[in-house]
Amino acid sequence: ISIFRKWGCIAMIKLNPYTEEARLLLVQQVQMQMSEARFEHVLGVEQSAIALAKRYGYSVEKASIAALTHDYAKERSADEFRFIIENKGFDLNLLRWGNAIWHGLVGAYFVEHELGITDHDILEAIRLHTTGAPQMSLLSKIIYVADYIEPGRDFPGVEEARRLAVLDLDQAVAFETKQTLQYLIGKNVPIYPKTIETYNQWVAKHS
Ligand code: GDP
Ligand code: FE
């Protein structure tokens, strides 16, 4: 498994039709990219994303694929991310950030080019899953919220987030955005501008 990962010899999987077998192949590709604990998180996000897809009338298949791949690149090295940012047309200001911001925004590049997933909604959901955005598709909201409320999460506010997610997805996005920003400010870490844009759109009251 480590040889495959190191050499990037990863087979493109045929996900259309998204059969049980196709899903299992994708699960394997994802599993070999990460620790046991992170893989468990990913399966939890899939479970929550499928529940939200059913609740809000979205494709269960696309929710599953996006959830399974949202943290695909999270354990890639900083050097690997820097290489892609510098050589594949990304905004070079990204170089001043780190894994937290890269693994979704740049991680979608690995998902597209290693797994052969080209669906624009799925790639957008991966790109936006950490910071959110002022405008989000239904799938992007589902993945953003599912990542926060999956069964393995345990932090103050998660119960309220789960309650809101079933009640009103937009309210759940707003709640998560506010909680995350408060948490980051509490840690004195730099706030990525898109995170602030998300806050301004979803939380701030304009006067
Ligand atoms: P995970 O990949 O499942 O752990 O969850 P996320 O992708 O949502 O978040 C990854 C990390 O990025 C978490 O530790 C967040 O707190 C952090 N994060 C989210 N937004 C920002 C931001 O604007 N700035 C910084 N520095 N970190 C952020
Ligand atoms: Fe993530």
Ligand code: FE
């Ligand atoms: Fe995640």
